[in-house]
Amino acid sequence: MASLALIVAGGIYLSAHLPEHVPLGPAVALLAISALLLVGNIVALSRVRDFAWDRFFSVARWSLLAYAVIAGMILYAFLEDHIRGGTLVVLTLSLVVFAIHVPMLVGFTVARYADSDARVAA
Amino acid sequence: MADTAISTPLLEPEAAAAAPPFERPDFEIVPRRGLVLVAVVAVALIVAIASNKLWPLMFFHVAGGAGWTIIDLFLGLVLGPIIGRMSIPARVEFTTRLMPKMVLIMPTVVTATLAAGWQVGLKTGNVLSSSPTHGWIVASYIVVGVMAVLALGLLEPANIAVLVELKKPRPNPEVIERLMKRFIYCAGILGVMQVATLVIMTKIASS
Numbered sequence: 001m002a003s004l005a006l007i008v009a010g011g012i013y014l015s016a017h018l019p020e021h022v023p024l025g026p027a028v029a030l031l032a033i034s035a036l037l038l039v040g041n042i043v044a045l046s047r048v049r050d051f052a053w054d055r056f057f058s059v060a061r062w063s064l065l066a067y068a069v070i071a072g073m074i075l076y077a078f079l080e081d082h083i084r085g086g087t088l089v090v091l092t093l094s095l096v097v098f099a100i101h102v103p104m105l106v107g108f109t110v111a112r113y114a115d116s117d118a119r120v121a122a
Numbered sequence: 123m124a125d126t127a128i129s130t131p132l133l134e135p136e137a138a139a140a141a142p143p144f145e146r147p148d149f150e151i152v153p154r155r156g157l158v159l160v161a162v163v164a165v166a167l168i169v170a171i172a173s174n175k176l177w178p179l180m181f182f183h184v185a186g187g188a189g190w191t192i193i194d195l196f197l198g199l200v201l202g203p204i205i206g207r208m209s210i211p212a213r214v215e216f217t218t219r220l221m222p223k224m225v226l227i228m229p230t231v232v233t234a235t236l237a238a239g240w241q242v243g244l245k246t247g248n249v250l251s252s253s254p255t256h257g258w259i260v261a262s263y264i265v266v267g268v269m270a271v272l273a274l275g276l277l278e279p280a281n282i283a284v285l286v287e288l289k290k291p292r293p294n295p296e297v298i299e300r301l302m303k304r305f306i307y308c309a310g311i312l313g314v315m316q317v318a319t320l321v322i323m324t325k326i327a328s329s
Binding site: 001004005008009011012015016017018019020055059062063066069070073074076077080081102105106108109110113 | 241301
């Protein structure tokens with residue numbers, strides 16, 4: 001959640017300055033921290049024993065497809081507005097982190113209850 | 123239609139054993155026919171952005187925003203409390219019919235509203251820092267940002283997880299109850315935040 005909040009904050013910061021010049025320092029910092037938290041989440045998740053990875057991926061991959069389309073449409077809008085250079089790079093990377101993060105959250109929420117029917121049967 | 127039994131939630135063992143199982147209808151987590159409509163809206167949105175004409179952009183922003191706001195308000199402040207007081211079988215049937223549609227509707231209206239809204243702001247000059255409404259515009263970014271974190275981080279995962287749970291041969295009612303509580307409380311908070319959006323947007327429009 002913190003990683004998602006940081007990437008959204010970065011998006012707000014960029015949008016508040018665009019289409020004019022954007023001082024990229026804060027945006028890069030927010031992106032870097034968000035990405036680090038995302039990597040940390042992935043590492044922590046990979047260490048969970050008996051995690052329902054098949055369920056996680058079966059849900060997350062479709063969610064990833066949907067959010068890749070959404071991120072692509074947002075990026076297209078910014079390209080149409082002739083956003084270029086460092087701002088475009090930061091925007092693109094932010095959208096990549098965003099598009100990975102939400103499917104992870106969806107997949108994790110589903111997978112953590114993967115054996116709930118076994119508990120009911122027991 | 124394939125029906126599947128669901129165990130009775132949160133009753134004493136004797137009462138649970140005596141209570142008749144209730145049926146739930148078969149459903150698709152992501153309605154495939156709905157994907158066609160989503161694709162139509164997406165293509166139309168891309169055409170609107172590419173054309174860069176004010177009317178189609180304003181149409182998507184206003185229509186999408188109105189749909190988003192009305193759904194959030196109605197779901198959060200009206201339907202949510204009603205769902206909480208429904209019987210379990212009624213709640214399950216309502217959930218299996220409503221939630222799959224929400225999986226498609228909400229991302230579509232939100233994407234259309236925000237993408238078109240940004241383009242409208244560029245055309246009208248509202249997003250420029252020199253605009254007298256710039257402060258209100260940034261306020262709207264913050265409100266939308268908070269809503270996005272709640273919706274994407276809590277609401278949507280709960281939505282999908284409830285539907286996946288209901289698809290199981292023996293859904294766990296405690297899991298469904300916990301996730302539906304999260305869904306309903308988030309929907310309530312988002313409904314209240316939509317009031318802030320209405321204030322900001324009408325302020326900008328009347329400036």
